[in-house]
Structure formats: structure tokens, C-alpha cells
Amino acid sequence: MEDTELTLLHPNHVKATRLVAILISLPLLAGAIIAEFAAPLVPGLIIVPALLILAFIIFRLPWRRYQARGYTLAEERLRVVSGILFRSDTLVPFGRVQHIDVNQGPIQRIYDLATLTVHTAGSHNASVNLPGLAHGDATEMREAIRAAIKRDTA
Numbered sequence: 043m044e045d046t047e048l049t050l051l052h053p054n055h056v057k058a059t060r061l062v063a064i065l066i067s068l069p070l071l072a073g074a075i076i077a078e079f080a081a082p083l084v085p086g087l088i089i090v091p092a093l094l095i096l097a098f099i100i101f102r103l104p105w106r107r108y109q110a111r112g113y114t115l116a117e118e119r120l121r122v123v124s125g126i127l128f129r130s131d132t133l134v135p136f137g138r139v140q141h142i143d144v145n146q147g148p149i150q151r152i153y154d155l156a157t158l159t160v161h162t163a164g165s166h167n168a169s170v171n172l173p174g175l176a177h178g179d180a181t182e183m184r185e186a187i188r189a190a191i192k193r194d195t196a
Contacts (some may be wrong), residue, residue: 044070046114046116046121047114048113048114048121049112049115050108050109050111050112050113050122051112051113051115051174052099052153052155052172052174052175052176052179053108054153054154054155054176054185055108055123055153055155055173055174056063056104056105056108057153058149058152058153058155058174059104059108059151059174060100060101061087061149063099064065065099066096066099067099067100069097071092071093071094071096072087072094074088074093075089078111084111106126107126108174110124110125110126110129111123111124111125111174111193112124112167113172114185115183115186116138117172117190118135118136118190119133119134119135119136120133120134120136120160120170120172120183120187121133121134122170122171122172123132126195132170134160134162134170136187136190136191137191138163138164139160139161139162139164139187140161140162140163141161141193142158142159142161142184142187143158143159143161143184144156144158144159144177144180144181145159146177147155150173150177154176154177154178155173155174155175155176155177156175156176156177156181157172157173157174157175157180158171158172158175158179158180158183158184159171159172160187162173163189165196168177181182
């Protein structure tokens with residue numbers, strides 16, 4: 043959409059995403075181990091592919107998702123780009139912003155990260171999420187957007 047340089051997310055976003063992937067992968071790994079021992083097939087027929095898939099999900103996918111995301115905070119708009127297979131490039135003009143949230147989950151708190159959520163007028167794409175920001179940066183962005191909105195309404 044635009045050729046401006048995107049700001050990358052905080053590097054800790056990769057670590058947080060990997061931790062989430064590990065937590066999600068544990069039950070899948072347990073199922074693969076149970077299936078491996080329950081089915082008298084060729085040894086490693088189930089567990090080896092499962093381990094390869096889980097390794098990809100834990101190590102490669104978070105890094106690719108990190109590289110595919112970025113944002114630009116301009117004078118009157120926020121641009122959020124994301125997606126590996128399906129690219130999304132969203133522009134949010136500050137004039138359409140209804141309110142702004144800064145959220146932290148338990149894993150994000152471990153890495154001092156936050157998600158900036160910008161709620162806009164309208165029903166299509168009414169919320170734009172920008173995860174993986176340093177908590178301080180997310181609150182600064184919220185205040186910068188709030189100040190720009192106040193300037194427009196004054």
C-alpha cells in the first residue's frame with residue numbers, strides 16, 4: 043500500500059510467541075506419544091513427523107510471523123501490516139478512532155509486552171490489534187493517538 047519503512051515489533055514478541063507455541067504443543071506431543079505406543083506400527087512413524095511439525099511451529103513460525111508484522115505511526119494515522127500467506131495492510135485514520143486499549147496477558151507481562159487495540163467507528167474491521175509492543179511503547183502510542191484526536195476536536 044505504501045512504501046514507508048515499517049517499525050518492527052519488540053524482539054521479545056518472538057520469545058512470547060514461542061512460549062505460547064510450546065504450551066499449545068504439549069498436549070499435541072502427548073497425543074503423538076500415546077499414539078506411537080498404542081499403535082504397533084513402524085517405530086517413529088507417528089512421533090518423528092509430529093516432532094518435526096512441532097519444531098517448525100515452535101521455532102520457525104514465530105520468527106516468520108515477527109518478520110511479517112510491522113507498523114507505522116504517522117501524524118494522522120496508524121498503519122498495521124501483518125500476515126505470512128494472507129497479507130493485511132490496515133490504515134486507521136485517527137479521525138475514526140473511538141477508543142484505544144492497552145492489554146497485557148500473563149505471558150506478555152513476563153516479557154513486558156502489550157497489545158495496542160484501536161477501536162474505530164463502523165462495523166467492518168472495527169478493531170485493529172497490534173501485539174508485540176513494549177508496554178511503555180504501547181502506552182506512549184495510546185497517548186500520542188489520544189493527543190492527536192484532541193487536537194482534531196479542539
